Amino acid sequence: xxxxxxxxxxxxxxxxxxxxxxxxxxxxxxxxxxxxxxxxxxxxxxxxxxxxxxxxxxxxxxxxxxxxxxxxxxxxxxxxxxxxxxxxxxxxxxxxxxxxxxxxxxxxxxxxxxxxxxxxxxxxxxxxxxxxxxxxxxxxxxxxxxxxxxxxxxxxxxxxxxxxxxxxxxxxxxxxxxxxxxxxxxxxxxxxxxxxxxxxxxxxxxxxxxxxxxxxxxxxxxxxxxxxxxxxxxxxxxxxxxxxxxxxxxxxxxxxxxxxxxxxxxxxxxxxxxxxxxxxxx
Amino acid sequence: xxxxxxxxxxxxxxxxxxxxxxxxxxxxxxxxxxxxxxxxxxxxxxxxxxxxxxxxxxxxxxxxxxxxxxxxxxxxxxxxxxxxxxxxxxxxxxxxxxxxxxxxxxxxxxxxxxxxxxxxxxxxxxxxxxxxxxxxxxxxxxxxxxxxxxxxxxxxxxxxxxxxxxxxxxxxxxxxxxxxxxxxxxxxxxxxxxxxxxxxxxxxxxxxxxxxxxxxxxxxxxxxxxxxxxxxxxxxxxxxxxxxxxxxxxxxxxxxxxxxxxxxxxxxxxxxxxxxxxxxxxxxxxxxxxxxx
Numbered sequence: 001x002x003x004x005x006x007x008x009x010x011x012x013x014x015x016x017x018x019x020x021x022x023x024x025x026x027x028x029x030x031x032x033x034x035x036x037x038x039x040x041x042x043x044x045x046x047x048x049x050x051x052x053x054x055x056x057x058x059x060x061x062x063x064x065x066x067x068x069x070x071x072x073x074x075x076x077x078x079x080x081x082x083x084x085x086x087x088x089x090x091x092x093x094x095x096x097x098x099x100x101x102x103x104x105x106x107x108x109x110x111x112x113x114x115x116x117x118x119x120x121x122x123x124x125x126x127x128x129x130x131x132x133x134x135x136x137x138x139x140x141x142x143x144x145x146x147x148x149x150x151x152x153x154x155x156x157x158x159x160x161x162x163x164x165x166x167x168x169x170x171x172x173x174x175x176x177x178x179x180x181x182x183x184x185x186x187x188x189x190x191x192x193x194x195x196x197x198x199x200x201x202x203x204x205x206x207x208x209x210x211x212x213x214x215x216x217x218x219x220x221x222x223x224x225x226x227x228x229x230x231x232x233x234x235x236x237x238x239x240x241x242x243x244x245x246x247x248x249x250x251x252x253x254x255x256x257x258x259x260x261x262x263x264x265x266x267x268x269x270x271x272x273x274x275x276x277x278x279x280x281x282x
Numbered sequence: 283x284x285x286x287x288x289x290x291x292x293x294x295x296x297x298x299x300x301x302x303x304x305x306x307x308x309x310x311x312x313x314x315x316x317x318x319x320x321x322x323x324x325x326x327x328x329x330x331x332x333x334x335x336x337x338x339x340x341x342x343x344x345x346x347x348x349x350x351x352x353x354x355x356x357x358x359x360x361x362x363x364x365x366x367x368x369x370x371x372x373x374x375x376x377x378x379x380x381x382x383x384x385x386x387x388x389x390x391x392x393x394x395x396x397x398x399x400x401x402x403x404x405x406x407x408x409x410x411x412x413x414x415x416x417x418x419x420x421x422x423x424x425x426x427x428x429x430x431x432x433x434x435x436x437x438x439x440x441x442x443x444x445x446x447x448x449x450x451x452x453x454x455x456x457x458x459x460x461x462x463x464x465x466x467x468x469x470x471x472x473x474x475x476x477x478x479x480x481x482x483x484x485x486x487x488x489x490x491x492x493x494x495x496x497x498x499x500x501x502x503x504x505x506x507x508x509x510x511x512x513x514x515x516x517x518x519x520x521x522x523x524x525x526x527x528x529x530x531x532x533x534x535x536x537x538x539x540x541x542x543x544x545x546x547x548x549x550x551x552x553x554x555x556x557x558x559x560x561x562x563x564x565x566x567x568x569x570x571x572x573x574x575x
Contacts, residue, residue: 011377012378016374016392019377023395029417042414044414104285106291107288108292108295122562124558129313130538132317214400232399255402255405266393
């Protein structure tokens with residue numbers, strides 16, 4: 001532009017650096033707390049440089065667990081979170097690619113109805129129907145199971161809409177060509193549609209993995225045994241109102257561990273993440 | 283838009299739809315209709331019998347002063363979070379939109395908080411501002427403020443708003459940046475040649491072109507504050523102190539679980555569903571417009 005570029009860019013660097021600093025600070029403090037011993041953290045005078053208890057704290061967190069509150073090693077919780085997040089992500093992709101295939105590539109009675117039945121689920125997040133859903137899962141004997149953690153959360157329209165949108169952009173000529181080659185619906189799906197959808201699938205996977213990993217209310221309600229809880233609710237249980245009982249250095253180590261997988265996914269698969277985020281919101 | 287070429291099969295499409303429809307019915311429509319039905323029932327204290335009471339639960343909920351309090355809390359909470367996170371994100375996005383060499387790095391460094399679970403975000407902020415051990419609580423005390431989010435409702439609200447804003451900035455930033463990058467350079471250059479200074483260019487050219495994004499984000503942010511902040515509130519304040527941070531969603535949870543008032547909780551759920559449907563409808567009307575845009 002006309003104005004002096006150097007001056008404006010300096011401003012931009014300044015604002016962005018402050019922004020990054022503010023955004024990163026809470027995580028930095030948590031990390032620092034996870035490297036000190038309990039006494040240093042508790043006395044309210046914690047230094048802002050790393051301590052020497054890092055290995056000890058993380059070892060205790062992952063393999064032993066807190067002594068007084070949750071008593072479950074965080075390793076188990078992370079495993080539970082992984083199973084839940086992977087289950088939700090793959091489950092959603094699987095059921096929604098099939099239903100989108102049906103809605104886009106077939107003509108049958110009640111096609112529009114089926115689409116609307118799925119579409120409406122966009123409007124009601126799990127939070128507003130939490131108790132009846134809980135009761136159904138309890139009646140089905142799914143409390144404290146991975147199935148109970150995963151199934152109710154894969155009932156959503158986001159994936160179907162995303163795949164539908166993508167299938168609409170696939171040229172009709174491809175279907176005509178594979179029909180001429182004598183391919184049936186199944187072959188077309190497997191050999192043409194799935195390979196074309198891989199990027200969409202990956203983008204949806206990234207978003208749903210984060211969504212699944214970060215679930216809070218649902219696992220809080222349906223897990224009653226310590227060995228089934230996820231890491232996100234584990235942290236909450238480590239922090240109790242009686243300050244003396246909270247082992248903050250371990251809670252903060254747990255917080256760091258809880259952030260690591262989803263944040264790594266966002267940073268390492270940024271392109272897919274942005275694509276998924278922008279497209280699922282359309 | 284419809285496909286010209288399709289497969290003809292009578293049963294296959296239903297088989298393909300079956301998994302999703304089955305899960306949707308069992309875990310979605312059935313519980314939602316149960317919530318609706320339950321909102322018209324009154325259960326006795328032991329949950330042994332229930333009778334149909336019509337709109338009695340709704341009347342009871344709407345007569346509670348606490349319900350209006352939760353409503354006011356929700357409105358204040360959403361307004362503050364939306365205002366702060368949208369303005370911070372817009373500021374950062376406009377800076378990141380300038381052709382800086384480090385722009386991609388800044389983008390990466392600003393978007394990751396999206397991946398942090400709300401409950402974890404709450405715990406991080408609680409730790410920083412914890413009255414007795416928080417790193418940032420001491421400077422506040424030294425400034426002469428008797429900082430205690432565990433006892434003081436206003437302080438608790440401040441903390442919850444900060445955590446929720448922190449988590450939402452990355453999302454808004456990403457969408458604002460995409461919106462900014464979609465604005466043709468030529469339009470801005472034309473304004474510059476006409477002698478418009480950067481601030482004037484921003485308010486008369488860039489901001490109007492960005493308003494669809496801003497409006498979309500406003501709706502998304504309100505929905506976010508309504509539902510996704512549940513984890514933050516539960517982890518940081520548990521709705522307290524004495525109800526100061528109890529939002530509508532938190533009240534549904536607290537009344538049903540802790541209070542055992544299932545009918546009242548269900549009636550609140552139904553009211554919430556209506557609010558969400560209204561919000562979504564607004565959003566979709568807007569999305570329609572954006573397609574033509």
